[in-house]
Amino acid sequence: MSDYVIIGNSIAAIGTIEGIRKVDTTGTITVIGNENHFVYGRPLISYMLMGKTTLEKMNYRDLSFYDDNKVETILGVEVTAIDKDKKQVALSNGSTVSYKKLMLATGSRPFLPPMKGIELVEKKTSFMTIDDALKLDSMINSESNVLVVGAGLIGLKCVEGILSKVKSITVIDLANRVLPSILDEKGSDLVKASLEKKGVKFILGESIAEFTSAATATTTQGKELSFDTLVTAVGVRPNTQLFQAIGGQVNRGIVVDTLGKTSIEDIYAGGDCAECFDISCDTQRIVAILPNAYFQGRAAGISMAGGEEPFDQAMPMNSIGFFDLHIITAGSYIGDKDIVLDDENNYKVLFTKDNKLVGFIMIGDVQRAGIYTSLIRNKTPLDSIDYTLVREHPQLMAFTLKDRQEKLGRSH
Amino acid sequence: MKRVYVNEKWCLGCRLCEYNCAFANSGMTDMVKALNNVTINPRIKVEKANGISFAVQCRHCKDPICVRACIAGALHLDEDGVIRIDDTKCVGCHSCVMACPYGAIMPSQKGVMQKCELCLQNSSKEPACVKGCPNHAIVYEER
Ligand SMILES: Cc1cc2nc3c(=O)[nH]c(=O)nc-3n(C[C@H](O)[C@H](O)[C@H](O)COP(=O)(O)OP(=O)(O)OC[C@H]3O[C@@H](n4cnc5c(N)ncnc54)[C@H](O)[C@@H]3O)c2cc1C
Numbered sequence: 001m002s003d004y005v006i007i008g009n010s011i012a013a014i015g016t017i018e019g020i021r022k023v024d025t026t027g028t029i030t031v032i033g034n035e036n037h038f039v040y041g042r043p044l045i046s047y048m049l050m051g052k053t054t055l056e057k058m059n060y061r062d063l064s065f066y067d068d069n070k071v072e073t074i075l076g077v078e079v080t081a082i083d084k085d086k087k088q089v090a091l092s093n094g095s096t097v098s099y100k101k102l103m104l105a106t107g108s109r110p111f112l113p114p115m116k117g118i119e120l121v122e123k124k125t126s127f128m129t130i131d132d133a134l135k136l137d138s139m140i141n142s143e144s145n146v147l148v149v150g151a152g153l154i155g156l157k158c159v160e161g162i163l164s165k166v167k168s169i170t171v172i173d174l175a176n177r178v179l180p181s182i183l184d185e186k187g188s189d190l191v192k193a194s195l196e197k198k199g200v201k202f203i204l205g206e207s208i209a210e211f212t213s214a215a216t217a218t219t220t221q222g223k224e225l226s227f228d229t230l231v232t233a234v235g236v237r238p239n240t241q242l243f244q245a246i247g248g249q250v251n252r253g254i255v256v257d258t259l260g261k262t263s264i265e266d267i268y269a270g271g272d273c274a275e276c277f278d279i280s281c282d283t284q285r286i287v288a289i290l291p292n293a294y295f296q297g298r299a300a301g302i303s304m305a306g307g308e309e310p311f312d313q314a315m316p317m318n319s320i321g322f323f324d325l326h327i328i329t330a331g332s333y334i335g336d337k338d339i340v341l342d343d344e345n346n347y348k349v350l351f352t353k354d355n356k357l358v359g360f361i362m363i364g365d366v367q368r369a370g371i372y373t374s375l376i377r378n379k380t381p382l383d384s385i386d387y388t389l390v391r392e393h394p395q396l397m398a399f400t401l402k403d404r405q406e407k408l409g410r411s412h
Numbered sequence: 413m414k415r416v417y418v419n420e421k422w423c424l425g426c427r428l429c430e431y432n433c434a435f436a437n438s439g440m441t442d443m444v445k446a447l448n449n450v451t452i453n454p455r456i457k458v459e460k461a462n463g464i465s466f467a468v469q470c471r472h473c474k475d476p477i478c479v480r481a482c483i484a485g486a487l488h489l490d491e492d493g494v495i496r497i498d499d500t501k502c503v504g505c506h507s508c509v510m511a512c513p514y515g516a517i518m519p520s521q522k523g524v525m526q527k528c529e530l531c532l533q534n535s536s537k538e539p540a541c542v543k544g545c546p547n548h549a550i551v552y553e554e555r
Contacts, residue, residue, distance in 0.1 A: 043483040047503040053484065057501050060485040291481040291511065298480075317481075319510040328510045366506060368515025370478075377513075389461065394515055396468055397459045401420070407514065408418035408466065411555050412473045 001098045002030035002072070004304055005089060007079045007242070008105035009033025010042060011290050012271025012297035014061060016103045019301020019309075021069050027305065029071045030097055032089070036076030037130055038063065043290060045133035046161030058130070084246050084264055101304040104254060104262070104269040105297055106239035108288060112232055115149075117211035124230035127158040139229050140166050147217070147227035149208060151178040153320060155233035156191075159200055160322050169200050170225060176205040182318050182329045186339075187361050190347050194325045238273045238286060251275060253286040258310035260300025268304055270296030276314035280331035280358050280376055287316050313377050319366075328369040331359030331376040340391055341365075350391060355381050368394040413493035414554050416530070416539050418466050423458070423549035425465030429541035430454040433469075436531050436540035453521060455528040456541045467541065467550055469528035470495060470516045478527075481511035486525075494532060499524045 004020055006013045009031050017029060040058040047053045066073050078092040088098040110126035118124070123139045125132050136158070140146065144166040148155045151173035159169050171178075177188035178195075192202060206219045217225045238253040249255045249263035253275040260268040271293035275284050292314055299311035317330035325345075335353025342348075346364030350357060350372070357375040371394035374380075390398035396407060434452035435443050456469035476495050479487045486501035487508060502524035508517045509525070520526035530552075531539050542552040 041483045041485055043505070044503060047484075047505075052503045053501065058484075290483050291477075291507070294480045317510055319481075319505055319507040321505060326506050328506060330510065366509060367518065368512075369506075369510050370508075370512035370517075371515045373510055374513035395459055395461075396466075396514065397461045397464065404418075404420060404466065407471070408420070408468065409555075410417075411413075411415055412471050 001028075003027035003100045004029045004103065004301075005097055005099035005101075006031045006103040006105055007033075007089065008107055008239075008271070008273075009035065009039055009073065009075060010105065010107055010271070011039075011060065011293040012105035012107070012273075012300075013103070014039055014065075015270065015294040015297025015299075016105060016268075016301035016304070017069050017071055019298040019303075019307075020305045021301075023302055023305035023307040026070075029069070030074065030099075031066075031071055032074045032077055032079050032091065032097065034076065034078040034092075035129055035131070039065070040130060041290070042129070043157070045127070045130060046157040048130075049133055049137055049158075049161035050164065055130070079242060082242050082246050082267075084267065087266065100266065102267045103260075103297070103300055103304065104243055104267065104273055105271050105293075106242065106273045107293075108236035108238050108272040110232065111235040111237045113234060115208050115211065117217075120211050120214050121230050122214050123228060124232065126232050127154055128236070133161070136162065136229070136231065137165075143167050144229050145227045146170070146229045146231060147172065147225060148231045148233060149173070150231075150233035150235070151175065151202065151204065152181060152233065152235070153179065153318070154236075155231070156195070156322065157320070158231050158233060159195065163198060163200065166229075170203060170227065171200060172203040172206060172208065172219065172225075174205070174207040178202070178204070179327075182316075182320075183327070183361060183363075184333060184337075184349065186342065187327075187347055187349070187363055190363055191322065191325065191327065195322060198323060236272070236288065238288075240273055243267070243269065251284070255284075256296070256300070258299065258312045259303040259308060260296060260311075261303065268300040270300045277312065278315050278332070279313060279379070280315040281334055287314050289316060289318060291317065315376060317373055319369075325364065326366045327361075327363050328366040329359075329361045330369075330373045331357070333359045333361075335359075338391070352382060355383055357382065371395065413472070414530075414552050415472050416469060416528070416542060417551050417553065417555060418468075419549050419551065420464070420466040422547045423465045423467065424547055425458055425460050426546065427458050428544050428546060429456050429467050429550060430458060432536075432540040432544035433528075436534050436536040437526075439534070441535075453518070453526075455516075455518070455526055457515075457518075468514055468516055469541070470512075471514055472528075472530070477511040477513065478508040478517060481507045483507050492532075494530055495527065496529050497525055497527055499526070
């Protein structure tokens, strides 16, 4: 029996724990996670492979975190079912844990479309977890020819992680450009060109028709590929199964309100398994990014413990680098598109709608990008600031004297 | 807690705060050696336009978005209210740059991120930018 039971031991779970403890310092908390690791920054797995961090430094919180917060952990164990009437969860080790409040922080899992002959490939992995990264590291060496299926964020971060360790990397994607979820066409071209300069090969607008052996494949347009290691990074699916099985409301992700409440009493959800209201385009959707997982978890934790601090500022934002090229994007690419900067190494586009900034893409020079992010988040009317100034460079000078005094002359 | 606040109307735009910041965080004892012929990379930056100028550095927010956005658990809101970065954990992903509404976090020479930590742990012991400001355009006080 635990007052609070959390399924999943990642970012949303940590937000939940910190949220609960803000309100309730004594209630018992149990976290059940099927990855047998101390909580780590999931996005760090590629940085670990390229040597920018180490396994020992990837812990997302101090090693005393669970003790400090009086959290019992059950790791390496999966929750197999929820009984909402008895208010308990069943575990893969045969035991059960009862709860007063339950948090679903189950994240997402790799999605693999059926690919003919994939069972022939021996050296293959997805790229979502520390264990995936360690497995990949053990499969590759300086002679490896790696095939990455998927030119999205996860596929390309994987490429960055291992490029210096292997002989060649080929990336294939059905989309005709890289990072289509966060870049426009010009942005995609710039990033693709910079990766090509580093030696990455791309096959775009095509997919794998068939794996013809453990080391060969043909593409939909008949190209023959040879490789020895396969990384699949096609997409992810939210882990909503447990909740769906008990009749909970699920669209693409678990439906929650800004307090993290689901359609079932005493069950909460947040992070990559849940939807949220994206304020940059007024749409209910999954925003699968780390800050969102933290904020949704925290709001849920606070309300589980009886408090109320809604998280109502969700929107996509990504900061992703490939070698020395930085990319920061946020919001939605709707409304008027204004290309402010477009040269060989830099690209900047602002999207405005109804007198507001609703989205931006910055590649290369990303200094002070957060000022743009805050304009989106706060829905700042653009006629209340010096838009000409801020359009050129994100800067506080663009705000009125009164706003500047508020920002720089008060505690926040 | 004491924070650094800006009195914009007194700012001369002299950028001494930037130099004092760079020196205080250089770990060196000789200002000339620390700053001579170096392009400084301070954690405080003066904005200037149309005859107006003011300095911007970390506001040490009570509910910091940068800390929440950090993918590495490298940024912390410490018990004394100061937001600090563990540069051994930072991987330089720039998520904090994406999140900070003041534009007050920037890369260091090491390729990881740096930010104002109020000089409490360097040899200055209190904000060097404030100490050296000739016109009290930045102050370190409780508000
Ligand atoms: C390679 C990579 C790079 C990324 N880079 C970035 C980035 O730069 N910036 C960014 O913002 N985001 C990035 N992301 C996305 C970010 O990692 C996620 O948004 C974030 O981890 C979501 O946190 P979460 O807690 O909701 O879910 P997850 O991190 O997915 O964690 C859910 C956990 O729950 C466990 N679980 C699921 N079901 C059960 C069950 N039934 N029983 C027990 N345990 C269960 C899972 O195994 C997992 O450990 C990246 C992701 C990947 C894979």
